[in-house]
Amino acid sequence: MTVSIYDTREQALRPFIPADPSHVTIYVCGPTVQSGPHIGHLRGALSFDILRRWLAHRFGRVTFVRNVTDIDDKVLANATDHEPWWALAYRMELAFTRAYSAIGILPPTYEPRATASIPQMVQLIERLVAAGHAYAADAGSDAAGDVYFDVRSWPAYGELTRQSLDAMEPAADADPRGKRDPRDFALWKGSKPDEPESARWDSPWGPGRPGWHIECSAMSRRYLGAQFDIHGGGLDLRFPHHENELAQSTAAGDGFARYWVHNGLVTVGDQKMSKSLDNFVLADDLLRERDPLVVRYALAAAHYRSSLDITASSFDEAEAALDRIRSFQERALRMLRDVSDDLRVDRGVPERFAAALDDDLGVPQALAVLHETVREGNTALDAGDRERALAAFADVAVMSGILGIDPLDPAWRGGGSGADAVALDALVSVMIDQRAAARAAKDWAAADRIRDAIAAAGITLEDGADGTHWSIE
Numbered sequence: 001m002t003v004s005i006y007d008t009r010e011q012a013l014r015p016f017i018p019a020d021p022s023h024v025t026i027y028v029c030g031p032t033v034q035s036g037p038h039i040g041h042l043r044g045a046l047s048f049d050i051l052r053r054w055l056a057h058r059f060g061r062v063t064f065v066r067n068v069t070d071i072d073d074k075v076l077a078n079a080t081d082h083e084p085w086w087a088l089a090y091r092m093e094l095a096f097t098r099a100y101s102a103i104g105i106l107p108p109t110y111e112p113r114a115t116a117s118i119p120q121m122v123q124l125i126e127r128l129v130a131a132g133h134a135y136a137a138d139a140g141s142d143a144a145g146d147v148y149f150d151v152r153s154w155p156a157y158g159e160l161t162r163q164s165l166d167a168m169e170p171a172a173d174a175d176p177r178g179k180r181d182p183r184d185f186a187l188w189k190g191s192k193p194d195e196p197e198s199a200r201w202d203s204p205w206g207p208g209r210p211g212w213h214i215e216c217s218a219m220s221r222r223y224l225g226a227q228f229d230i231h232g233g234g235l236d237l238r239f240p241h242h243e244n245e246l247a248q249s250t251a252a253g254d255g256f257a258r259y260w261v262h263n264g265l266v267t268v269g270d271q272k273m274s275k276s277l278d279n280f281v282l283a284d285d286l287l288r289e290r291d292p293l294v295v296r297y298a299l300a301a302a303h304y305r306s307s308l309d310i311t312a313s314s315f316d317e318a319e320a321a322l323d324r325i326r327s328f329q330e331r332a333l334r335m336l337r338d339v340s341d342d343l344r345v346d347r348g349v350p351e352r353f354a355a356a357l358d359d360d361l362g363v364p365q366a367l368a369v370l371h372e373t374v375r376e377g378n379t380a381l382d383a384g385d386r387e388r389a390l391a392a393f394a395d396v397a398v399m400s401g402i403l404g405i406d407p408l409d410p411a412w413r414g415g416g417s418g419a420d421a422v423a424l425d426a427l428v429s430v431m432i433d434q435r436a437a438a439r440a441a442k443d444w445a446a447a448d449r450i451r452d453a454i455a456a457a458g459i460t461l462e463d464g465a466d467g468t469h470w471s472i473e
Helices: 039-059 073-078 085-102 114-130 212-224 235-251 283-289 292-300 312-335 337-342 351-358 363-382 386-403 418-440 444-456
Strands: 004-007 012-015 023-028 061-066 134-136 147-149 185-190 208-210 227-234 256-263 266-268 459-464 467-472
Touching: 004 256, 023 039, 023 212, 039 061, 039 085, 039 227, 039 256, 039 266, 039 283, 039 292, 039 386, 061 212, 073 085, 085 283, 114 134, 114 147, 114 185, 114 208, 114 212, 114 235, 147 235, 185 212, 185 235, 208 212, 212 227, 212 235, 212 256, 227 235, 235 256, 283 292, 292 312, 312 363, 312 386, 351 363, 351 386, 363 386, 418 444, 418 467, 444 459
Parallel strands: 023 061, 023 227, 227 256
Antiparallel strands: 004 012, 134 147, 147 185, 185 208, 459 467
16 A cells, blocks of 8 residues: 655655654644635645545544634734624634534644744744844834844745745735845734734734744644644645745754645636635535535545636536435435445445545545446446445445545435434425325325425435335435
């Protein structure tokens, strides 16, 4: 078994070998919570959710850290007199959590907020100053209190994105008048008169707050140590955010990330979806219009490194694909119900499915194996081949379970819990029995009324030789 993953830093596919063969460590840059999530946020979080699930299957234990940037220029800018920055950040954090949970993204092992690790950020900056890689702005200048990373002190700066320093744009993250080089970036921002008192922390350089980049370096070190296996995030974070993280952490003497993994962006007409371009679709709006399982499938179906130009047809195709999986599973359950206790016995992961995910998380190829197995299972049911049908059902269960798209998972059925599904099944079964009684009495009007009431709830009935069965549209 060899897992390969594309390392952005090396710009090549590399065998993935965790430092501890039985414990994978991952840090993913989470949201800056100045406003609610859009589809691009969901796609990024989902890419690493599937990677995490697969690495857990292959290696066992995974410690997965995803931070929340709750103090930032944008958070402060979006605060109002009626909603202070910390209240806005918490409200938006809940919105992200709600959207992630809706599409089945597993909660992280740890989800630190930046404001909870300020002492660790100060300590890291002190190490950089002591090593000669950072400096404070002159005390009498307008930038007093600011601390900057000295990019020219670190010859490796630019190695992640393979840029030369002189070709880079100036860092527009702090007052340039305090910088030795316009490309130097802020590690600490001295407090300004127009900023709230609640957004200030004490430091050796005076009251202020951390720069964006130092936050992730400090939090990853605090929760995963000086070196960890994978650092992930969206492709748009490579520069300057990840480039700056890499420089400041390694300049401070940390090994930092052994692999860099970046997911592709969601585009609209070949243009990146972003809040700044005002071309985004909010997650809440999407989840009101589409089944969360359909959203998960649609956003996961393309390779994680590819750009995803999402359209209405993307969700229609995902819905049709899930219907094929669900129809086979329900048909198999009906025809093989006398051995239903054995239907979900784990036969292991099919080899071609595993090979696809081992090869840089090839979800499209893995889905092809899944749907081919569904077709083989239907063929076996048509032929009355119980053994092959049972094998196909078990394989579909394990594959869809690993990808988090099993339509029979109680979390998806009706959008509720297992108890919800049981209660719904009991109620629909009573109505089906009532309809059957009406038909037996040739009370066709009553039978039609019951069927119409069931259909109005979004439930489809299928009459067959072995009885009537229901499914949610």
